[in-house]
Amino acid sequence: MEKALHMKRIELGVCYYPEHWPEELWEDDFKRMKDLGFSIIRMAEFAWTIFEPEEGRFSFDFFDSAINLAHQHGLKVVLGTPTATPPAWLTHRYPEVLNVSQAGTPYQHGMRRHYNYNSPVYRELSARITRKMAEHYKDHPAVIGWQIDNELNCEINVFYSEADHQAFRTWLQQKYGTLDQLNQAWGAVFWNQTYTDWEQVHLTRPTVSDSPNPHQALDEKRFISDSAISFAALQAEILRETAPNQWVTTNGLFGHLDSHKMTDELLDFFAYDSYPNFSTIYPDKGDKPLLDRKWSWNLSAVRSISPTFAVFEQQSGPGGWVNRMEQPAPKPGQMRLWTYQSIAHGADMVLYFRWRTANIGTEIYWHGINDYHNKPNRRVEEARKIGKELNSIGERLAESRYKAQAAIVRDYDNEWDGELDHWHGPLTQESTMAWVKAFQYQHIPADALYIRPDMKAEELLKYKLLVYPHAAILTQGTAALLSEYVQKGGRLILGARTGYKNEHGHCNMAPFPGPVSEICGVSVEDFTRVGPYEEAPGIRLEGSEGGRISAGQFNEVLKAESGQAEILAVYEGSYFSGKPALVKNPYGEGFAYYYGGVFNLQLAEELLKESGLSKPVDWVKVPETVELAVREHQNGSTFVFLLNFDHSPQEIKVEKEAKNLLNGKIVSGSMTMNPFDVLILE
Template sequence: MEKTIPGEKFDLGVCYYPEQWPEAMWADDYRRMREIGFTIVRMGEFAWNFFEPEEGVFAFDLFDRAIDLAHEHGLQVILGTPTATPPAWMTYKYPEILNANFDGVQYQHGLRRHYNYSSPIYREYCAKITEAMARHYANNPGVVGWQIDNELNCEVNVFYAEADHAAFRKWVQEKYGTLDALNEAWGTVFWNQSYSDWEQVHLPRPAPSKSVNPHQALDEKRFISDNTISFARLQADILRLLAPTQWVTTNGMFGHLDSHAMTDELLDFFSFDSYPNFSTIWNDAERENPLMDRSNSNQLTKVRSISPTFCIMEQQSGPGGWVNTMGQSAPKPGQMRLWTYQSVAHGADMVLFFRWRTATFGTEIYWHGINDYHNRPNRRVAEVATISQELGKIGEVIAGSRFTAEVAILHDYDNEWDGELDQYHGPLTRESEYNWGKALQFSHIPYDYLYVQNKTTLDDLARYKVLIYPHPAIMSEETAELLKQYAAAGGKLIFGARSGYKDQRGHCRMTPFPGLIAELCGITVEDFTLVLKEAATPNLRWIDGGDDASTPARLFNDILLPESGSVETLALYDGDYYTGKPALTRNPYGSGEAYYFGAAFSREVADGLIRRLGLQPATAGWAELPSEVEVAIRVKRDRRFAFILNYTDKPVKANLLKELEDLLEGERVRMGELEIAPYGVKVLEL
């Protein structure tokens, strides 16, 4: 069943921590929230001590008052289970609940997420607090839903406590059944690693070199994901049983967690924490034409693959920063509004800002909220009031609509996790996904992510005219067959270097590259090499001469050998010993076609393929937009809404080719020039 926010209602709200503020401030806070137009608040996710101040003693009076008062002011409450921060009385009495690092050094009490998911004692106490809270709040009219824990696998996404080694041992025993099967899957005959007793099996541990057994490492990530989902399931099952009328979600999208499986199995919809300013300091500031905060749209696209409509549980409202790290500049005037509409454009039907007021103590005293410490009016309060007023007008109009795209980037967890260790394909995927995302965005071609899973069907693929699967080193027989069926039915597939040559264990197949898709692509790989230095990167020479000769073939080069007369060579290498050899090919397959590019995709190569594929911008027929703006289309029955987002600090001009309705301004916009303000937003009905 598809997981989306039910109905056609838009909620705007904020994260609030009543336990951190004098109770005398609550009523004024709630009053001002309602004056702004907020309808929902999240609370409780770090408050275990207030719910269980000592072992087995539960107390709800503080949050009863906070929730009841919020409800009196017309605010619904999302209640977080407080399991991200176990209380000191618990970690002191049961230190085995604490996580440990790769070297086996145990973390200590303090900060957050210092526990492990595997500890039977911790699971027991998590079940108890969840049950107590669910029984108490199941029929509370102020509580509308639950957030499980907070940001699963944030801060740390690897676990090496003794309980984790034991849980991993049980997991592999259930997966493989026998030691012979385990030894075969992990290739333990190499370097004499073979196991003769289950007690010898552990998660990866320190060794003389930095590497680990790659097949063990892949199973480690699969185990962490399954174990995390199991931990979330413990709470979800209790909430479903005891509070069946309240919805269940959790927030995140962090590493080593199959968020698709977790959402499908446990949640009503998925939630995400959107901090676009991270992109300006961590991602691509040094690149040419950097996407900066616009690259957050790529993350939101991945979120949308989990839930077509979703919740933003934390929307950035101010500069972020812990005392010791992650310092960010303040959002420019207009950027908070821009980032909110960025989330909405990509499918958010519920948005909560983080946070109502900046904390005056603790690690996050520089993680600024809407209100400053002094609680006086500021530009962020004024900006969020504008956002609320606008979404109050159009929220129900756009709620329930779906983002639409004709292109999808295929992705899967096995290759993501395997690529963390395997430098022959992991970095390629990261580079190619970035460049395809940039090329599609700058061409105004909306795209989806489609995660390849065991349940993926031909119908899932057939929704798209073009599928880009940049570097799927690991590929199952079932996936290869599905891709062939898609192409045969008329679809267009694009692969990059290092595709198809590993099985699901991470073993290399004893067949010519690209393995299971060789017939589909009509080629084999006659030679290959890492490209270790930018200066050594060969260029491409397009056969049709339609592009600049400096188009680079980055990071890795598969030298291709056409194996069929139907294969068309589109570009040749122009550099190194393989000058003149095929670098990019196209093979007709049934009614469709498959492209194979022997390198990581650069922006230039992606642009070249976009032109040759004949992909049209979403604005075709109604507008001409500058590259500085992003366009996203949401559709609701027979209504189409275009979000136009200007990420620059300068006004830009669009050319409208027809008269359209401006939903935010409530007026018709004539054909011709349309100016979009710095960090400005337009929502047009097509």
């Protein structure tokens, strides 16, 4: 069953922490929220001690007052279960609940997310506070839904407490059954790592050269994901049973967590926390960095989980923690731009973080809509403009879906294996960003598509083009799925190191690219990294006007095995000059492309031309600094979002009459978009 957010209109709101403020501020806060057009607030995700000040003694008076007052002012409430920050009484009395570093050092009280998912007592106490809250608020007219915990696997996504080691053994016993099967899966015969008793088996521990068994490390990440999902399930089951009329979700998108599986099994939809300015201080590598526009790719990953979703934390101010002020303030218009960036990509609920900047604690430099002084500022006025616009158009946009004709393919096993394996992990990051930029700058809306165990070819065939940059781990099942996609007319682009590992991370004893060799019509004859004092070779596409393209720091020398295979490019400037670098192979009704290197922006754009893919809205001419996104409704309505991410005005041309949804005017011809401006054309 599809997991999506179903709203009658785009809802706008804000995160609010009544425990941080004197009660005499609450009513004025709620009045001003309504004045800005907000309808939903999120609260309580860090307030366990207020609900349970002593073990076994519960109190709801404080939040009853806040929620009742919010209800009086017409605000709906999303409640967070408060398990991301255990009380001091809990960690003091039960130190076994604390997470532990790989070296064995417990993380102490004083921050957040310092617990582990597998401690029996923490699971018991988390279940109890969840049940008590659900029983108390299940019929409250203001409470519409629940957020489980907060940002699972944020801050830290590895766990090494004694409870985790024990749970890992149980997980392995269920997965493999016997030690012989485990030893085989982990290749334990290598360097005499063979286990003869289950008590000898642990999560990875410090090793010489910090180089653990790679197959053990891959299973560790699978286990951590299952542990987080199990902890979320503990709460989700209680909420479903106790408060069946309120929806259940959680927020995040963090490492070592299969968010697709969690959502499919537990949630009504997925929620995300969107902070585009992170990409301005940690920009993507390579040519022409996307900066805050890169967040559109993050939102595409969220959309692969829920086609319509919620943003529970939308950036509204400069970011930083008490020991660092690291992000610039949003420029005038950027908060509005980022809001519509989220909506363009499928968000039907957007809650800003936060209502007022905290004047206490770790996040005193993580600014919200209001400053400490609580007086009017430009961000408040910008929020007012957004609220007014969405009050007018929110019903039109709600439940329309992002429309893409291409997708970049991903999977969790390769993401997790690639953290340790520097053959394919960094290659995938580099190639993925090259393709994200190519789609963005060529104005071709693209999805993220995660390979799932039960996926059918029909799910792939809605895309004209799939790019799966470096699928090192490639099972026979996935290969068969890709084969069917190409046979039925799809176009598939693959890159170096494809298909050389099985599901355990063992290297296949077969010519690369292994299970997809027949689709691609090639084998890998040789391969090399470019040495530190060597110049990377180049390639030149046949018939291309783009000139020489760098082949990057890793190269596979290809051999065409199919009589129909077409060599599109050969290497230049190396001992393998003249050898194939890029091959196109017809297969059934479609084509497969195999490139023996790491993709860059120039090559990705050339391959888009070669594949025949073009932007879906040919009546709008926009510069590459403006993102184009499309949402379509089942009733046939189409909404074209134009988002100017540039600091300067940009000229666009609308070659037919269209309605500007944001002001109701009919537009056509040449237009100027102001810096960080937004247009929605219908």
